[in-house]
Amino acid sequence: MISELKALFDYYEKEKGIDRNKMVEALSQALLAASKRSIGPARELRIEIDPDKGTIKAWAKLLASEHVENPFEQIPLAKARMLKKDAQEGDEIDLEVTPKNMGRIAAQTAKQTMLQRLRLAEKENLYDEFKDRTGDVVNGVVRRFDKSDVVVDLGKFEGVMTSKERVTTEDYTPGDRMRFYVKAVEKDSSRGPEIILSRAHPNFVRRLFEFEVSEIGDRTVEIASIAREAGYRTKVAVHSADEKVDPVGACVGVRGARVKNIVRELNNEKVDIIRWKSDPAEFIREALKPIKVLSIHVNEDRQEARLTVSEEDLSKAIGRRGQNARLTSRLVGMDLIIEKDEHASEVFEGQMGTAVSGLQGVLQIDAETARLLTEGGFGDLRTFAYAGVDDVAEVLGGDLALAEQIVARAQAHEAEEGAKS
Numbered sequence: 073m074i075s076e077l078k079a080l081f082d083y084y085e086k087e088k089g090i091d092r093n094k095m096v097e098a099l100s101q102a103l104l105a106a107s108k109r110s111i112g113p114a115r116e117l118r119i120e121i122d123p124d125k126g127t128i129k130a131w132a133k134l135l136a137s138e139h140v141e142n143p144f145e146q147i148p149l150a151k152a153r154m155l156k157k158d159a160q161e162g163d164e165i166d167l168e169v170t171p172k173n174m175g176r177i178a179a180q181t182a183k184q185t186m187l188q189r190l191r192l193a194e195k196e197n198l199y200d201e202f203k204d205r206t207g208d209v210v211n212g213v214v215r216r217f218d219k220s221d222v223v224v225d226l227g228k229f230e231g232v233m234t235s236k237e238r239v240t241t242e243d244y245t246p247g248d249r250m251r252f253y254v255k256a257v258e259k260d261s262s263r264g265p266e267i268i269l270s271r272a273h274p275n276f277v278r279r280l281f282e283f284e285v286s287e288i289g290d291r292t293v294e295i296a297s298i299a300r301e302a303g304y305r306t307k308v309a310v311h312s313a314d315e316k317v318d319p320v321g322a323c324v325g326v327r328g329a330r331v332k333n334i335v336r337e338l339n340n341e342k343v344d345i346i347r348w349k350s351d352p353a354e355f356i357r358e359a360l361k362p363i364k365v366l367s368i369h370v371n372e373d374r375q376e377a378r379l380t381v382s383e384e385d386l387s388k389a390i391g392r393r394g395q396n397a398r399l400t401s402r403l404v405g406m407d408l409i410i411e412k413d414e415h416a417s418e419v420f421e422g423q424m425g426t427a428v429s430g431l432q433g434v435l436q437i438d439a440e441t442a443r444l445l446t447e448g449g450f451g452d453l454r455t456f457a458y459a460g461v462d463d464v465a466e467v468l469g470g471d472l473a474l475a476e477q478i479v480a481r482a483q484a485h486e487a488e489e490g491a492k493s
Contacts, residue, residue, distance in 0.1 A: 081123050090197065096121050103128065111169050115145045130170040136163045199265035202229070202257045209279045212269070214248040224252060224269055237270035241303030242339055251337060253279060272302035277343070280334045281308065287322040294319075296348035299402035301395060303341055307359065307403045311348035320345050352377065352404060359400045363389050366413045375406045380413040427451035435481045444468060445478070456482035 084090045100119045111117060114132035121128050135145060136152035136159045147167060152159040159165060212224035212231060220235035222244050237255060238244070252269040253276035259265045270276060278295055287293040293312045300306040310319040323345045324331050335343055349355040352370045356377055368379040381389050389410050390397045401408045424446055431442040434453060448467030450456065456464070456479055465475035 231267035
């Protein structure tokens with residue numbers, strides 16, 4: 073057992089990088105629990121292991137006593153004086169209580185119990201090595217699934233990607249080699265220290281840009297903010313203190329090469345690169361391009377912006393299921409209230425009403441017919457000079473007789489106006 077134990081210590085120290093003192097402590101505690109069954113509840117029982125010699129001894133601290141009432145707590149005074157000449161009543165005496173079958177006990181418990189305790193020691197080494205790597209991007213291989221978590225092989229260690237750190241549009245298959253963002257290294261987990269990985273974190277995109285765009289790496293271009301809905305779309309705002317540098321162009325790369333590499337790593341997630349502006353209103357306009365913002369009012373105290381867009385652009389500004397508005401809001405750090413431009417509608421309705429009234433008076437038709445003509449593109453009387461009866465009839469739902477009357481009246485009116493001029 074001596075040589076086997078020493079070999080075990082040597083193996084784990086050299087191959088696994090585990091401190092020998094930690095192994096001794098782990099085995100001591102395991103053997104202590106096992107030894108109590110054969111030795112009994114000896115007072116202050118302890119196990120001493122010499123890792124270099126591979127020897128194991130059990131010791132108890134008993135009280136010297138003339139009258140022994142509890143042999144697990146006390147030692148006869150006469151025997152105590154054989155171990156310590158000047159022993160007195162009540163003195164604590166160290167007594168070796170190593171059982172004859174200690175080798176068998178050690179052989180039965182050492183490997184199994186020690187391996188369990190050493191897994192924790194390995195994880196502590198994991199924490200020491202990875203604690204300063206939070207925020208890094210690492211390469212790993214998908215190994216297996218633990219319920220909804222993905223277990224990733226990182227070489228010497230394993231990492232865990234929880235369900236909320238997965239990208240819903242991505243499939244993970246054992247054997248897949250991927251890149252992962254180290255979100256955290258948690259020491260106080262119930263399962264021991266763990267490396268928490270992510271592919272959904274916004275900073276994963278930030279780090280990919282730092283690797284791909286040299287200008288970001290050397291701080292010529294800086295990422296001001298990022299907003300991401302993993303698997304669908306990311307907005308990245310960039311700027312440069314150097315006026316000669318185009319921050320957006322630097323991130324896009326020649327023929328889009330740089331951003332294409334990032335999009336490929338993100339499995340074709342859409343990436344918008346936006347020029348950052350110090351003025352919130354201008355920043356919002358940039359973030360919503362090519363949508364034209366007609367008006368904007370920013371309340372910096374409430375971190376809120378109210379803006380109007382045309383009716384045609386309203387759905388685009390909000391985006392599918394509100395995605396564009398949400399991402400823009402996160403990017404600029406403000407709540408956005410996007411509204412349809414009612415003024416434009418009012419102007420249009422006013423112009424429509426004027427045209428309808430004009431047609432009613434000249435063509436002697438009712439308001440509904442006049443509105444049909446206006447909406448069909450005949451709001452100006454001069455258009456009838458170039459229009460055919462069939463075209464007008466089509467707008468009126470096929471009423472050819474009424475169309476002929478209207479065209480005749482319009483042409484007569486234009487002739488009268490021409491004679492006056």
